[in-house]
Amino acid sequence: MLLEDQISYLLGGIQVVYIEELQPVLTLEEYYSLLDVFYNRLLKNRIPFHPRSLRGLQMILNSDRYTPSLHELGHFNIPSLCDPANLQWFILTKAQQARDNMKRKEELKVIENELIEASTKKFSLEKFYKEPSVSTIQMVDCCKRLLEQSLPYLRGMHLCISHFYSVMQDGDVCIPWNWKDGEAVK
Secondary structure, three states: OOHHHHHHHHOOOOEEOOOHHHOOOOOHHHHHHHHHHHHHHHHHOOOOOOOOOOOOOEEEEEOOOOOOEEOOOOOEEEEOOOOHHHHHHHHHHHHHHHHHHHHHHHHHHHHHHHHHHHHHHHOOOOEEEEOOOOOHHHHHHHHHHHHOOOOHHHOOOEEEEEOOOEEOOOOOEEEEOOEEOOEEOO
């Protein structure tokens, strides 16, 4: 059984995930060490969670935080050195909000995909994508504003939504997600 699965079992089925764009880059050894420290803390201070009561929820482990938090997209940000009693209270009091946020995230993802498809079609783009660091909310906002424009010069282009203006080596054009009337919005 993987450490993530063992942690999940101890925490009522909450899934341990690694979200590259939201976490620092870690080597495999560093990530395993982070999991191991957290797992051993949980074993020492067995906190009772009903089995599978938190299935469908997600958490990421952090080594650089001291208090747990709930991300707007529904996953828990849990410090590896978090006090297990405080962790239990936090997760139980925020579980429904986490479920609501995750549902909202899924709804936004559907809207994002529809807007990407509409933008690709309207502007006859060869390829339309975003960098991993661009959130779904940012992409939705960007696409909505793009679709209000008449941009015939985009026909056949590869357009990347990012945080800056650039032209990639392969010719892909990048624009910031928060562009407005030819310039970025702060």
